[in-house]
Amino acid sequence: MSLEKTIRACGLVAAAGLRSREASAEFPEALRKPTQAAKSNSATNGLKRELGLFSLINIVIANMIGAGVLTLAGFLLVELRHPLLMMALWFVGGLGALCGAICYGQLGAAYPLAGGETAYLSKLFHPLAGFLSGWISFFVGFSAPIAAAALAFVEYLARAFPAILTLGIFTGPGAGSVLKKLYAIAIIVVFTLVHRRGVRFGARVQNGLTLVKIAGIALFVVAGFAFGKGDFGHLFQGPRLEANFIQYKSIGLSFLWIMFAYSGWNASAYIGSEIRTPRKNLPRSLILGTAVVVLFYLALNLLYIYAVPVREVSGTASIGGLAAARLFGRSLEQIVSVFIAFALFSSLSAYIMLGPRVYFSMAHDGYFFRFAAAVHPRYKTPSKSILFQGIIACVMVLAGSFDQLLTYLGFALAIFPILAVLGVFKLRRKGMARKLTGFPLTPIFFILTSVLMLFFSFLERPLEALIAIATLLLGIPPYFFLFRRQENTNR
Numbered sequence: 001m002s003l004e005k006t007i008r009a010c011g012l013v014a015a016a017g018l019r020s021r022e023a024s025a026e027f028p029e030a031l032r033k034p035t036q037a038a039k040s041n042s043a044t045n046g047l048k049r050e051l052g053l054f055s056l057i058n059i060v061i062a063n064m065i066g067a068g069v070l071t072l073a074g075f076l077l078v079e080l081r082h083p084l085l086m087m088a089l090w091f092v093g094g095l096g097a098l099c100g101a102i103c104y105g106q107l108g109a110a111y112p113l114a115g116g117e118t119a120y121l122s123k124l125f126h127p128l129a130g131f132l133s134g135w136i137s138f139f140v141g142f143s144a145p146i147a148a149a150a151l152a153f154v155e156y157l158a159r160a161f162p163a164i165l166t167l168g169i170f171t172g173p174g175a176g177s178v179l180k181k182l183y184a185i186a187i188i189v190v191f192t193l194v195h196r197r198g199v200r201f202g203a204r205v206q207n208g209l210t211l212v213k214i215a216g217i218a219l220f221v222v223a224g225f226a227f228g229k230g231d232f233g234h235l236f237q238g239p240r241l242e243a244n245f246i247q248y249k250s251i252g253l254s255f256l257w258i259m260f261a262y263s264g265w266n267a268s269a270y271i272g273s274e275i276r277t278p279r280k281n282l283p284r285s286l287i288l289g290t291a292v293v294v295l296f297y298l299a300l301n302l303l304y305i306y307a308v309p310v311r312e313v314s315g316t317a318s319i320g321g322l323a324a325a326r327l328f329g330r331s332l333e334q335i336v337s338v339f340i341a342f343a344l345f346s347s348l349s350a351y352i353m354l355g356p357r358v359y360f361s362m363a364h365d366g367y368f369f370r371f372a373a374a375v376h377p378r379y380k381t382p383s384k385s386i387l388f389q390g391i392i393a394c395v396m397v398l399a400g401s402f403d404q405l406l407t408y409l410g411f412a413l414a415i416f417p418i419l420a421v422l423g424v425f426k427l428r429r430k431g432m433a434r435k436l437t438g439f440p441l442t443p444i445f446f447i448l449t450s451v452l453m454l455f456f457s458f459l460e461r462p463l464e465a466l467i468a469i470a471t472l473l474l475g476i477p478p479y480f481f482l483f484r485r486q487e488n489t490n491r
Contacts, residue, residue, distance in 0.1 A: 051276060056282070056284075056285030056289070057284075059285070060289025061292055062210040062213070063264030064261070065296060065346070066149050066152075066350075067149045069261045069297050070152060070156075071317040072261055073319045074316040075317075076258070078313060079250050079254050082239070082310075083235050083237060087305070093262050096445065096450070099443065100421060101286040102436065102442050103421045103442060103443050104116075105286050107269070107424065108286070109282060109283055111123055112275065116358060118131075118358050120423055121423065124427065125419065125426075128476075136415070136416060137359075138355070138389070139392070140412040141413055142351050142355030142389060143393045144396050144409050145263075146351045146355075146390075147393045147394075150187045151402065152317060152344055153183075153184070155180070155317045156320070157338065157341040164183070181397050194352075195349070196383045196386045196387065197379050197381070213343040220303070221300060228328060229327060230303075230306035231309075232306055234310065238310050251456065255449075255457070257406055259410060259413075260406060262290075265290040268282055271357050307324075318337065356386040356388075359382070359388070359389070360385050411454065411457060411464060411465045412471060412472065418446075421447055422447065
């Protein structure tokens with residue numbers, strides 16, 4: 001099915017769901033029969049089931065297309081020094097993301113709850129596994145990517161308007177860096193307040209931003225190949241590939257960064273408690289959203305290579321602006337850079353929307369700080385979780401370089417999806433799984449590639465990997481000393 005038809009079909013589904021909900025409001029509550037569909041759409045843990053397939057696909061796409069694909073190519077080409085190898089890794093990463101989405105579709109259909117893998121791991125393995133997954137999600141999975149997306153936005157905006165970094169507010173060689181961080185913090189604050197106002201309001205903002213982003217990137221890709229000044233010969237530049245341990249380590253680190261760019265493939269699983277007919281819509285949104293993004297990623301990275309020779313790439317974060325300058329000249333570089341900067345709003349918005357649902361789910365079950373379970377009386381959102389996440393993200397803006405943040409993020413985020421996908425085998429033994437496409441190759445491919453990626457990236461960047469592991473281990477004392485009592489009570 002074409003993208004246009006897919007979006008149109010999803011729009012009809014969402015519109016039909018909205019009309020149905022509005023029509024039901026015209027009848028007294030006592031006259032409505034509590035059908036199974038109505039029960040599945042009722043509030044769960046105080047949250048409303050309001051999101052349809054169209055919104056869910058948008059959330060997945062928005063969560064994936066963000067700072068990763070719009071910044072990584074410059075770093076990847078410096079690390080790998082071979083464009084064709086980079087494209088091969090993006091393709092393998094896309095297959096891995098699709099395999100993960102298929103497996104999470106099974107898990108989400110079995111447990112349509114807020115929290116994603118936090119809920120899956122708690123039910124399939126042990127509450128400690130679920131707690132640590134949520135702990136990593138809080139400090140790494142959402143807060144850090146929010147910081148990275150905000151910083152990437154400022155990088156692109158500064159490429160288009162360098163004057164914003166020379167306002168005279170600060171002086172000295174570090175003035176531009178300080179201003180970048182202040183701009184990033186301001187953006188985080190604005191979107192945190194937007195999503196605090198309600199999931200429906202936030203979803204409308206999200207849908208609009210995502211559709212504009214998809215249309216703009218598609219236009220950039222089509223125009224670049226049709227009218228830009230590039231050369232497909234750039235694909236075959238670079239030194240001869242050698243099968244040695246040093247190359248394997250570089251591939252492992254590069255694949256880690258690529259899988260970070262794909263990391264939103266499980267996005268809609270985190271809001272299972274707010275999805276209409278989740279057993280159908282949740283798996284479909286994961287697979288459709290991921291498939292669309294894989295195609296976009298391959299096309300966009302091919303365009304980068306087509307536009308820019310390897311020798312001109314120097315680890316720049318604003319690779320899209322550099323590609324635009326080579327394709328269309330300096331006159332259009334500013335326009336493309338501004339668009340990409342605002343396209344990052346969609347990704348930032350998705351992170352801020354999804355993360356607090358994880359903390360809410362944990363706190364509701366007694367495995368996180370109690371304030372995170374608070375639901376706003378008017379907006380019906382986990383408002384305190386949203387605000388707390390915003391504060392942590394602002395703190396992270398002030399710490400670390402961009403590539404260090406990417407490595408730390410990628411390593412930490414890759415650990416628990418492996419365990420969650422292993423849970424598919426346990427789900428099948430319990431008789432709770434539906435037919436899984438490609439089983440058992442689907443989960444095996446995901447697990448094998450993820451484990452190899454972690455191994456080689458650890459060898460290449462041990463410091464960032466050890467910090468990620470330390471972050472995980474720091475979550476164990478709070479679980480045992482603060483939340484073990486709640487676990488015993490639940491039993």
